[in-house]
Amino acid sequence: MGSSLLTNSSAMTALQTLRNVSSQLATTQNRISTGQRVSTASDNAAYWSIATSMRSDNAALSAISDSLGLSSATVDTEYTALTSVIGDKTGGLTKLQALLVEAKTAGIDRTKIQADITQIQQDMKLKANSATFNGINWLSINTSTGSSATPTSFNLVSSYSRVGGTPTIGSITVTTASYALYTTGGATQTGILDTVTGNSTTGFASVDNMSISALTDSAANQATLDAYIAQVTTAINTVASAAANLGAVKNRLATNTEFVKTLMDSVDRGVGQLVDADMNAESTRLQALQTQQQLGVQALSIANANSQSILSLFR
Structure with a gap:
């Protein structure tokens, strides 16, 4: 082919090659600067769409992780108070039971024993009232029908999943009546420790207000002491069962917290495999x-x- 001033085929070929190399160079430089081989929808629409959805899911999982932390703190507060109310030989229901058994002794000064019992009763109520986290208390509840009433149940957010375009949020339901030690606002008190029980023979009392100061060694008064001991024993078992249930919830929340964190890491790795540059x-x-x-x-x-x-x- 002859030489031409109007058409330089060699220059056109070289220019086309240079233009192609420059385009590839710009793409590579963009990947290096962003760290991603798919940073916009134009890079790969399918992968970009998947990555965007997964990042959104991870944001939701992060919120779930925060909610689990709040729920765990709430449950831990109530659980700590419950176990403290059960107590040991130095306080709580366990000490109260021991004092009532001691009061069965003939000729003992029950007035002095009642002084210890009163302190234990006040201490247990104080612990129940103090078991508040973020304005929530399951041990001392309001059973009225007004706006100040404690909700009958709480849903503790525990998980998030999305199948297709449908998100699902899992929760753990906690029924407050199962853990209420004291109640206010209702016509009658229905808490574990303030519910009045008994009969006309042994008298009527709750764990919260029982008193032995006036009791004697008579058979009738001894029967009353037996009823009180049985009542406290029942309360110990009920509170222990409530604490065991909260302990199970606490363990479940801890397991879910660890799982959510692991799942978030897994999603991050999956997104990285789709869009990250080598x-x-x-x-x-x-x-x-x-x-x-x-x-x-x-x-x-x-x-x-x-x-x-x-x-x-x-x-």
């Missing part, structure tokens, strides 16, 4: 493209020089 490959590609770009510039320069050589023919 920096080792990109750095190698960058060096190769930079070399090709330099060669392309040289090739274009040579092609353009060919047109200049035609002028020598007219000298």
